[in-house]
Amino acid sequence: MTQPVTLQVADRVATxxxxxxxxxxxxxxxxxxIRAAAAEATERADVRAVVLYGGEKLFxxxxxxxxxxxxxxxxxxxxxxxxxxxxxxxxxxxxxxxxAVTGYALGGGCELALTADFRVAAEDAKLGQPEILLGIIPxxxxxxxxxxLVGPSVAKDIIFSGRFVGAAEAxxxxxxxxxxxxxxxxxTALEWARTFADGPAVALRAxxxxxxxxxxxxxxxxxxxxxxxxxxxxxxxxxxIGMTSFIExxxxxxxxxxx
Numbered sequence: 720m721t722q723p724v725t726l727q728v729a730d731r732v733a734t735x736x737x738x739x740x741x742x743x744x745x746x747x748x749x750x751x752x753i754r755a756a757a758a759e760a761t762e763r764a765d766v767r768a769v770v771l772y773g774g775e776k777l778f779x780x781x782x783x784x785x786x787x788x789x790x791x792x793x794x795x796x797x798x799x800x801x802x803x804x805x806x807x808x809x810x811x812x813x814x815x816x817x818x819a820v821t822g823y824a825l826g827g828g829c830e831l832a833l834t835a836d837f838r839v840a841a842e843d844a845k846l847g848q849p850e851i852l853l854g855i856i857p858x859x860x861x862x863x864x865x866x867x868l869v870g871p872s873v874a875k876d877i878i879f880s881g882r883f884v885g886a887a888e889a890x891x892x893x894x895x896x897x898x899x900x901x902x903x904x905x906x907t908a909l910e911w912a913r914t915f916a917d918g919p920a921v922a923l924r925a926x927x928x929x930x931x932x933x934x935x936x937x938x939x940x941x942x943x944x945x946x947x948x949x950x951x952x953x954x955x956x957x958x959x960i961g962m963t964s965f966i967e968x969x970x971x972x973x974x975x976x977x978x
Contacts, residue, residue, distance in 0.1 A: 724752035726759050731767040731916040732909060733760045735809070736774070743773045745827040746783035747798075750805040753831070757808035767920055767977065768912035769816045771809070771835055772905055777822025778844075779831060784853070799858055802827075806859045810834035810931075813924040815915040819908035820844050821901055825883070830857060833864040836927065838894070839908045840886045841901035846894060849881035867934060869893050919957035920977035925949075 723739035735756045737743040745753075760769050773779050790798070809816065809831065818824075818835035824846045832838050832846065840846070848861045856862060857878065866874035869892045877884060889895040899907050915923060925948040933941030952958050956978045964973035 722752065723749045724756055726756045728763070728766055730913060731765060732770060732912045733763070733766040733768070734770045734772055734909075735760065736772050737779055738774065742780035742823075743777060743828065744781065744783040745779060745831070746786050749783075750802060754805040754808045757805075757812055760814070761808075761812050766814065767916035767918075768814055769812055770905070770908045770912050771816065771818040771831065772908070773819075773821065773824075773828070775821060775901070775905075777828075778818070778820045778824040779828025780823045781826025781828050781849075802859050806830055806834050810860070810864075813927060814920070815912065815923060815927070817908045817912050819905045820846065820895065821904050823883075826850055826857070826861075827859055830859040830861045830864070833860060833868065837896045837911070838889075839897045839899060839904055839911065840889060840895040841904045842886055842898055843901060844886045844889070844895075844898075845883040846886075846889050847881065847883040848878045849883070851879060852881040865894075917975065919955070919961060919973075919975045921955045921957060922952055925952055 721738055723737065725736045725738065727734045727736060735753065737749065739746075739749055743749075760766050787795075806827075815837070816835040818832040818838045820832055820838055820840040821844060822841070824832045824844065826849060829846050829848055848857045848865065850857050850861070857865075862874070862878060865877065869877075873892050884892075884894060886895065886898045890898045897907060929941070929945045929948050932944050957975045960975055961973045
């Protein structure tokens, strides 16, 4: 039987692949397998970048409403933390993560895409947080990550209305980074991920930690975090390789080892 979530690694890029037809609904099993895949991608030294992918037809159309409809407040109160934690495990992967969005990324699917550092979307892709149409709100990071990405006013428009956002608008407001033909989405994400796989892994980890960590606090705290991480990189092999290569060969020619 096919697993609904798999981790596939090639050329130092891992693909976390959702495969739960017909809509890649994020039921409890899928959520826990996403968490496990994120943990594996975090731990594996042969993984230097990650792509999130739901297949050629769609990314993920949201939570499994059939599973949720019978839940009581008590049921969800005990489950909501785990739901947040499973997607947060993806956000916490200390390596570049790119979501390859085809078809629909709605509700929990949009929230999963928001955990990535970058998003590549198909020209006909639709993203959104339609939970309000069910009488609820996003519960796996949507109200927090969307506002940080596109600003609170735009996030409120999307969440309050529950409307779908087309790829062109998503690119305009910064919800996605690149828009390409549908049949090029995964290849584009992989190609982008490979550019990071060849980069200085420790410095990339530090850059992600500095940016994400800085967003959680005030400017002074962020500057202290940046200063600490900046100095720490002078203990790495890649720093020596990068600076030596710059002096001898000019910029952009260093062959990093990831240490």
